[in-house]
Amino acid sequence: MKSKIIYIDMDDVLCDYQSGYKYYKLKYPDIKFPQSIKGFFNDLAPVKNGVATVNKMISSEKYNPYILTAPSTRNPHSYMEKRIWIESHFDYNFTKKLIICPNKGLLKGDILIDDIVAGKGQESFEGDLIHFGSPEFPDWSSVSKILF
Numbered sequence: 592m593k594s595k596i597i598y599i600d601m602d603d604v605l606c607d608y609q610s611g612y613k614y615y616k617l618k619y620p621d622i623k624f625p626q627s628i629k630g631f632f633n634d635l636a637p638v639k640n641g642v643a644t645v646n647k648m649i650s651s652e653k654y655n656p657y658i659l660t661a662p663s664t665r666n667p668h669s670y671m672e673k674r675i676w677i678e679s680h681f682d683y684n685f686t687k688k689l690i691i692c693p694n695k696g697l698l699k700g701d702i703l704i705d706d707i708v709a710g711k712g713q714e715s716f717e718g719d720l721i722h723f724g725s726p727e728f729p730d731w732s733s734v735s736k737i738l739f
């Protein structure tokens with residue numbers, strides 16, 4: 592059986608961007624875009640059960656997982672910090688599966704797990720979209736259930 596190519600978004604799917612944003616906004620109230628401060632992406636906490644579920648995909652023959660994240664183009668640190676985040680929460684090997692791309696519709700694959708369904712090419716992705724955070728898939732347990 593051919594393994595399915597599955598793309599996993601980072602912000603608010605694997606990393607808790609919203610909580611990070613709130614924390615930085617409180618810490619730096621005078622800065623308009625606290626998400627552009629160096630270290631913002633490094634510091635993001637993992638979303639519950641996300642890393643464990645992706646590790647399950649990594650060790651499963653059923654899936655060939657990649658991280659697919661759109662960059663914050665105004666924040667050059669984000670490109671490096673997303674790479675560092677992957678090594679911190681997975682390992683060096685998985686950094687080879689990190690794709691930073693502004694148009695997710697250009698990628699070929701079977702499944703995309705994303706919290707946003709349009710705007711960064713999600714709307715033209717040809718595979719199945721798992722809408723993370725929707726009533727059907729509010730968390731990683733519900734996603735894991737449909738995948739395994």
Ligand SMILES: [Mg+2]
Nearest residue numbers: 600602603706
């Ligand atoms: Mg996202």
